[in-house]
Amino acid sequence: MKNKRIRLKEHILIIDNEESIIIVNKLAIKISKTPNSVNFLNKLKGGASVSDLQYCIGTTAANILIEKLYNNEALIEEWDNNYSHEFYSKQLYYFEQFNENPNLLQERLCNARVAIIGLGGVGGLILQNLTASGISNFVLIDYDQVEIDNLNRQYIYSKESIGYNKIDVAQSYINSINSEAKIITYKKLINSSRDLSEIFYDNKIDIIINAADTPIYIGNIILDFCKKNNIPFLSGKVGISKGTWGPLFNKEIYDQDFSIIDETTLNKYIKRNPIKGSLGATNSILSSFMSYDILLFLMGIIPKSLGNKCIVDFNNLSITTESIGKNISV
Structure with missing residues (x-):
């Protein structure tokens, strides 16, 4: 689990205020804005292992926040777009909302x-x-x-x-x-x-x-x-x-x-x-x-x-x- 790499889905809205950061999908999750939480979020945007995220804000806090984000369907396992050179490549990021690897969904369409x-x-x-x-x-x-x-x-x-x-x-x-x-x-x-x-x-x-x-x-x-x-x-x-x-x-x-x-x-x-x-x-x-x-x-x-x-x-x-x-x- 600690080596599993996850990231925020492409469509997730982030509202960055002076004192807080709000992560919006189906629900809005508000977290305090600190150097550690900003580092946590930046890593999550680009994709990171669970252990890296735990290092940012501590194991307990990271696990709680990751669970909240999963429940809000804001996270996905990191994936590479196998269809990046195809005319339909952008729709794979739309498919992230379905909580399955978009490559597998696109493969079903292609077949x-x-x-x-x-x-x-x-x-x-x-x-x-x-x-x-x-x-x-x-x-x-x-x-x-x-x-x-x-x-x-x-x-x-x-x-x-x-x-x-x-x-x-x-x-x-x-x-x-x-x-x-x-x-x-x-x-x-x-x-x-x-x-x-x-x-x-x-x-x-x-x-x-x-x-x-x-x-x-x-x-x-x-x-x-x-x-x-x-x-x-x-x-x-x-x-x-x-x-x-x-x-x-x-x-x-x-x-x-x-x-x-x-x-x-x-x-x-x-x-x-x-x-x-x-x-x-x-x-x-x-x-x-x-x-x-x-x-x-x-x-x-x-x-x-x-x-x-x-x-x-x-x-x-x-x-x-x-x-x-x-x-x-x-």
Whole structure:
């Protein structure tokens, strides 16, 4: 324990007054300002062994303060950034808040395989966020071509993309950021579980993300397939005043007692086509929440949407959750 090297996390706020020093994370810890305490804190900022810290202010005082800082989630074991030359290197310091070596969390992202169905206003933005986070193994599914009216919310496309397949432009976008990415594309409209079986029969996937809105019951088709094949799944969609995502399903959630509303029932009660009104800002809000939950899940951290439907109200900026029910439609 004495040779264990620890340091303050990168994001910890330190308020240095004339008579005291306040260390702020979830709580504020106030210590008297003395030459010894300043030396203790300076060593802790750069990383030090417990024995070095004990030497600064005494064994008992150091142990008490170290325990308080650990309880305040202000400390982390010293680590070197193995990804310091990568474009996503700074996010590893953000990962310090999760109390695990950030290198291990990033490694999980780099090794993850993600499928995205639908590369429009939600799917394209999720693709941007995941690519920027270092995920480089993708299966992309979309049947559409880029059109002029996509450009208000689908930021991976430009005027030069109009008329080209979305899957091809999306692949080029990923490669422009990460030339070593491994990408499989399918120009396909998903109408049944059989369509998914043809794609994923030998593809190991860590999560399937649904960002498509056609046909109207596509979320249920994918959920049924994922449940039968025990593949984690998350779906989301944007309305006029609200957006929803989740529940995020994994084996634990699939084992709960629920049934998926069948296509016949949905067709009976839902008559409208996907809404025409769509704003880039609201697509971005919903996609960012989804992306964050996906990243947490892939790193092994429980996201808010695991087993919960999340609803964001764009007008009052509130978020509510609903636990999984007996009958589900996504």
